Amino acid sequence: MQFGIFSVSDITRDPVSGETPSEAERIGAIVRIAQKAEEVGLDVFAIGEHHNPPFFSSAPTTLLAFIAATTKRLIVSTATTLITTNDPVRIAEEYAMLQHLSNGRMDLMLGRGNTAPVYPWFGQDIRQSLPLALEHYNLLHRLWREDVVDWQGKYRTPLQGFTSIPRPLDDVPPFVWHGSIRTPEIAEQAAYYGDGFFANNIFWPKEHYVRLIGFYRQRYAYYGHGTEQQAIVGLGGQAFIARNSQDAKKEFRPYFDEAPVYGHGPSMEEFMDLTPLSVGSPAEVIDKTLTFREHFGDYQRQLFLMDHAGLPLATVLDQLDLLGAEVVPVLRKEIEARQDPQTPAAPTHAAMVKARYGDQAPRQPRPNANRGDNVTGGSPYQDTVAESRPQYPNL
Amino acid sequence: MNSAAPEPFTVVVVSAGTSDPSSTRLLADRVADRSCELAACHGRAVTSSVIELREMAADVATALVSQLITPRLQTAIAALGEADGIIASTPVYKAGPSGLFTSFFDILDDDLIIARPVVLAATAGTARHALTVDDQMRSMFAYLRAMTVPTALFAAPEDWGDPALNKRIDRAAVEFVLLMESGFASQIRDASWENYQHEYGSAGGTEVGIDLDTDLMRLATGGPAA
Numbered sequence: 333m334q335f336g337i338f339s340v341s342d343i344t345r346d347p348v349s350g351e352t353p354s355e356a357e358r359i360g361a362i363v364r365i366a367q368k369a370e371e372v373g374l375d376v377f378a379i380g381e382h383h384n385p386p387f388f389s390s391a392p393t394t395l396l397a398f399i400a401a402t403t404k405r406l407i408v409s410t411a412t413t414l415i416t417t418n419d420p421v422r423i424a425e426e427y428a429m430l431q432h433l434s435n436g437r438m439d440l441m442l443g444r445g446n447t448a449p450v451y452p453w454f455g456q457d458i459r460q461s462l463p464l465a466l467e468h469y470n471l472l473h474r475l476w477r478e479d480v481v482d483w484q485g486k487y488r489t490p491l492q493g494f495t496s497i498p499r500p501l502d503d504v505p506p507f508v509w510h511g512s513i514r515t516p517e518i519a520e521q522a523a524y525y526g527d528g529f530f531a532n533n534i535f536w537p538k539e540h541y542v543r544l545i546g547f548y549r550q551r552y553a554y555y556g557h558g559t560e561q562q563a564i565v566g567l568g569g570q571a572f573i574a575r576n577s578q579d580a581k582k583e584f585r586p587y588f589d590e591a592p593v594y595g596h597g598p599s600m601e602e603f604m605d606l607t608p609l610s611v612g613s614p615a616e617v618i619d620k621t622l623t624f625r626e627h628f629g630d631y632q633r634q635l636f637l638m639d640h641a642g643l644p645l646a647t648v649l650d651q652l653d654l655l656g657a658e659v660v661p662v663l664r665k666e667i668e669a670r671q672d673p674q675t676p677a678a679p680t681h682a683a684m685v686k687a688r689y690g691d692q693a694p695r696q697p698r699p700n701a702n703r704g705d706n707v708t709g710g711s712p713y714q715d716t717v718a719e720s721r722p723q724y725p726n727l
Numbered sequence: 728m729n730s731a732a733p734e735p736f737t738v739v740v741v742s743a744g745t746s747d748p749s750s751t752r753l754l755a756d757r758v759a760d761r762s763c764e765l766a767a768c769h770g771r772a773v774t775s776s777v778i779e780l781r782e783m784a785a786d787v788a789t790a791l792v793s794q795l796i797t798p799r800l801q802t803a804i805a806a807l808g809e810a811d812g813i814i815a816s817t818p819v820y821k822a823g824p825s826g827l828f829t830s831f832f833d834i835l836d837d838d839l840i841i842a843r844p845v846v847l848a849a850t851a852g853t854a855r856h857a858l859t860v861d862d863q864m865r866s867m868f869a870y871l872r873a874m875t876v877p878t879a880l881f882a883a884p885e886d887w888g889d890p891a892l893n894k895r896i897d898r899a900a901v902e903f904v905l906l907m908e909s910g911f912a913s914q915i916r917d918a919s920w921e922n923y924q925h926e927y928g929s930a931g932g933t934e935v936g937i938d939l940d941t942d943l944m945r946l947a948t949g950g951p952a953a
Binding site for chain 2: 467521598
């Protein structure tokens with residue numbers, strides 16, 4: 333099982349010091365946080381995507397490429413990449429590039445985004461967000477698997493004889509997680525393609541997640557990708573840890589009370605009672621996290637939100653020390669002991685390459701020469717299959 | 728059909744009264760009691776329960792500003808969702824149903840009480856606000872597609888001693904019981920549920936299941952957008 337952290341890239345005033353970090357400070361901090369995640373033995377770092385203040389992550393692949401360059405083992409990912417307001421062609425290109433630069437140490441999570449004004453900034457309409465997301469992903473899925481794509485749809489201009497470059501590393505597309513809280517169509521799409529499903533698990537009632545994950549598992553099996561137990565599920569969560577339970581609550585309370593996401597509402601205790609939020613000693617965080625698999629089944633990836641609500645960098649780094657030294661090793665051990673032996677590991681690039689090629693060398697696309705017109709044509713690569721003929725329109 | 732005694736009607740009273748004792752609650756109780764008596768005349772029992780919004784005001788406010796539904800609120804909402812009939816009673820504040828009353832209904836899924844018989848009741852310190860029920864409450868329940876009984880109940884201080892109020896309560900109770908007996912709500916559920924919009928996991932979610940035969944589902948599995 334993989335453990336890691338995610339950040340939504342918020343720039344939030346520290347309610348204790350009264351200071352708001354600058355964008356530059358937060359960007360520097362997130363790089364340090366990602367590197368620290370690897371240092372303390374975590375597997376994954378994921379970043380969100382936003383296009384308005386008070387966030388900074390408008391260019392996730394740029395950030396993740398930098399992090400990949402300065403780490404050795406960490407898997408970089410997103411939470412989430414916007415599948416709605418991004419052009420799927422650009423997602424295909426940028427994330428394939430990231431995949432090459434990180435030597436496969438990446439994957440991505442797709443989400444729709446719920447900030448209404450962002451849609452018209454990118455020429456879209458939030459009321460169409462679901463069909464938009466579904467159509468966009470259908471295209472992205474093809475762009476990564478077909479050297480030459482002819483495509484027509486409702487939400488993007490048509491493509492004729494188009495090749496998305498670079499081709500995925502080893503011609504194996506990045507693994508995709510689909511994030512949703514309440515939308516069965518997203519779970520269905522994830523199941524249809526044999527992709528992963530991620531529940532952010534921040535707010536409950538957990539009945540929504542339980543049902544949707546159950547539906548995804550059922551449909552994953554229906555589409556022949558494996559048994560329900562073999563479906564690929566990830567969960568989010570939030571934690572604040574201190575050696576001693578009382579100290580954790582005391583230290584985190586001022587941050588909780590003013591946090592944009594849940595401040596000025598119910599008490600921290602009420603929140604802890606009713607949601608996956610864990611504020612306490614390592615043992616308490618471990619115990620609470622171990623209950624998740626009882627509701628959702630055995631799963632492949634657990635991400636924690638650790639840097640939000642204005643926590644200063646030093647505190648987040650301390651949190652990571654505790655997470656990496658005291659919490660995750662125990663979770664690894666306990667979950668391995670408890671989980672069903674049928675449970676698959678989270679997909680990695682190496683495993684997907686092995687599954688596809690066995691002992692053969694992976695495909696390394698080598699382009700044919702530029703014909704002088706800078707256009708792909710039917711055979712962009714030396715080994716492009718002959719059937720990929722573009723369908724040009726009759727004029 | 729077997730010849731065993733039919734199931735009792737479950738009636739849920741929602742009262743936004745803030746005092747104890749409360750005239751808002753009293754009015755709702757009078758309707759509930761009268762409905763009980765009338766149903767008994769037709770050989771039907773009634774089990775009724777009460778949701779006192781005063782006791783969960785903080786839960787309502789919490790649910791409004793965050794996505795947190797406390798267990799107590801969850802229980803109340805579930806009871807409402809299962810009710811055969813609802814009696815909704817509010818005090819009039821600032822010439823309309825109280826904020827607590829409307830906030831509670833704001834939180835509900837839009838499809839929770841479709842076609843459900845509802846008695847609308849309000850109390851105020853003066854008869855000048857008598858139209859609150861037909862004007863403001865009826866229109867909110869119209870949005871929820873509830874089956875509000877034709878007779879609106881309203882009591883100002885001078886009405887409590889007036890036999891005319893009892894006559895109106897009687898009238899509303901007859902309408903209410905007949906609507907419950909007709910089985911209208913469950914017939915709509917059987918005949919026409921999919922014609923209403925439902926959010927995943929809302930009132931329709933648990934029984935109806937996920938519909939795979941839609942354009943969006945076809946799009947999700949690689950089909951065309953149009």
